[in-house]
Amino acid sequence: MEGLSPERKEEGQWIVLMGFLVSIGIFFLALILSQSTIVGQTTAEGVLEFPKNDLQDVRAEILDITKEKSMGSLTQAQENRVMEDIQNLSLHRKSALVEYLIGDWDPGAGNRIVRIHYNNGVFEYDETASVRY
């Protein structure tokens, strides 16, 4: 290898070094790439698993019954049967335990306490609502 100065012998080392750096860069890009698949899936799964619509539906239904009770369009016996409807339907069709208690009208405070309990094994929700009707 005559004619090569000591400085010129090191040029190959620079090329190898640059190649090494670029390969590390590609490795990190691949890492981000593989993560993005999981991010999309777990986000969608999280949304699917959270019973947002069920909760809103059950809650609206219970408050609706409270309103009907206040207006006197439901007798106590009918109200009990409606509660059985909601509990049995949510247990059998939605595999969720729903319990609620519509309190008596409090003339002093001018409200009524409604307690709602929801549990589908994954998610649990409790609410104590003060209803003004």
Place this chain on the structure above:
Amino acid sequence: MVNSDAQLYTMEGIAAGVIMILTAYLVLGSTSVYTPGDTHITDMQLEQVGADVLKIMDTPPDLNNASELEKIVATNDGARFHQLFWETYLMSGEIAAQKTTRTGSSIITNATVYYHYTDTVTDPLNPQPVIQGYQLSKPLIPYSGSEPGVRVTRYVNVTARNTTDCSSCCPIPPCDPALCPKMPATVEDRPQVMLVEVFMWKA
């Protein structure tokens, strides 16, 4: 002696070019990489749209009127359900549920109504609560079992077991109640809560 300096630089240049093209390809591709092969995202969108449509249908126009869904369940009007749920809302251009499916595919729906009653016939001494369902709206194509499907539900208030009012199925009086679809005989005649369950899939 032949000078090989330039060859080395050319090779390095080609290598760098390959790396740059590869990087650009990966970066541009990474923006849409999660869509293929992942049905969860479209499922999530379809479930949300379906739940929203049921919510719209269960919203009464004012305090003195029942919601559309309530009327449909009370009269057991499957044709009206399909017309509203599928045609008016789900596949309308404004809601654009078609976008949650692949091109050329459609959404098929099957609606079932579930109700709760106490069975006093089988064992009169020990009445048992029973959950029973009946089909409200039939799917256009039967479910093959392989398509990913989502289920959306909605609780509906029903004031009574309605068999006489058939204004929606025959608008011109006098109407023959025998011609109108009825609820099953086991539905109790009382104010009750029923569960409308819609199963949706892409076909």
